Amino acid sequence: MNALKANHIIKYFRTPEPFEVLKDLTFEVSQGEFVSIIGKSGSGKSTLLYLLSTMDTDYEGTIEINGTTVTGKGQNELAAFRNEHIGFVFQFHYLLPEFTLLDNVMLPALKLNRKSKEEIENRSLVLLQMLDLKGQEHKRASNISGGQAQRVAIARALINEPTIIMGDEPTGNLDSKNTQIVFDIFKQLAHENGQTIIAVTHDDDFAQKSDRIIELMDGKIIS
Template sequence: METPVLQAININKYFLDPVRFRVLKDISFSIGRGSFVSITGKSGCGKSTLLYILSTMDTDYEGELFLDNEALQEKDNAALALVRNQKIGFVFQFHYLIEEFNVLKNVMLPAMKLGKFSNEMIEQKAMQHLKTLGIYDQALKNASQLSGGQKQRVAIARALINDPLIIMGDEPTGNLDKKNSDIVFGIFKEICLENKQTTLVVTHDPDFAKRADRIIQMEDGKILL
C-alpha cells in the first residue's frame, strides 16, 4: 500500500475562551498522493482550525501529524517553515498578493525565498504556470489591476511555484462568483490529474465539495465521514 502523503492521528485541539474548550476531537485520517479531498461542514465545526494544524501554521495541538512520512509535531518553528515552503502550497479565501508588485514577482517570491534555483529559472517556471492558468498576458501588470478571479489564479500559480507535494486551500472560492469558482475547481482538478499533486480544500460550498474525489464531513469538531 502506498504511503500516505498526509496522515493525522488522534488530533485534539483546545481553546481557552475563557475556559478550556475542546474544538477538535480525535481527528484521524490519511490522504494518498494525487487525490483531491474536500473538508466540509457548517461554520464553526472546526474545519479551518484543522487545516491550520495540517498546514503546520498552528502547532498547539495534541496528536501526531505526518507529511511525506515525516513526523511534524516535534519540529521547531524554523524546520516547520522550511517544510511549508518546500512541500505545501497555500491558497486562501483572500489572495494575499503584494499589490504593488507585478503578477510575475508575486508568483516568484516563494521560490526566491527557498533559493534552490536561479531567478532566471524561477521566472521561466512562473511564466509557465501563468500560461497554464490562462493569465500569461497579465504577468507584468501590478496585482492591484487584476479582477478577483485573476488574483486567485495568481495565488494558485504562487502556490505551485515550489512544486509542493500538497496544495491546501481555505475557502479558495469564498469570494468568487460561480463562473470563477468553476474555473478554480477545474484548475485544482487538473493539478491532481496532470501533476499527481494532492489537493486538500476546506469549503462550505457543497457544490464544490461534492465534485472532489473524497469528502471529509465535519461536525462539532469530529469527522462524520
C-alpha cells in the same frame, strides 16, 4: 502512498475556559487525491486545516506529511518545511498589490533559493500561461480582477512544486464561472500532476465534485 496522516488529533482552545474543538481525529489522504473538508461554521474545519498546514502546533496527536512527522518540530524548521512541501490558496489572495503578477509568483521560490532567478522566472511564466494569464505578467496585482488574482495565488502556491496544496475557502470570493475554473485547475493538478489538494469549503457543489469529502460536526468526523 499517503501524502498526509493525522493520528488522534485533539485540539483545545484555552480561553476563556478550556474547550475541546477537535475530538480525536484520525484520517489519511493519498497522494494525488482531491479532498474537501466541509461542516457548519464552528465545526472545526478551519482549525483542522491550520494544524495540518503546520501553522498551529498546539495540539495532541501526530501529523505526518510525505513521510515526515512534523509534530514537535521547531518554528524555523516548520517554516522551511512549509515553503518546500505545502502551497497555500486562501479565500483572499494576499497578493502584494504594487508588485507585478510575475514578481508575486516568484517570491516563494526566491525565498527557498534552490534555483537561479532565471529558472524561477521561466517557471513562473509557464505557470501564469497555464493559468490563462499570458500577456498579463507585468501588470500590477492591483490592476486585475478577483478571478485573475486567485489564479495568480494558485500559480504562487505552485511555484515550489509542493506535494500538497491547501485551500481555505479558495473559491469563497469568486462567482460561479471563476469557481469552476479554480475547481478545474485543482482537479487537473491532482489527477494529472499527482499533487494532493485539501480544501476547506462552504460550497457544496465544489465539495461534491472532489474525490472525497471529510465532514466535520462539533469537532468530530461524521463522514
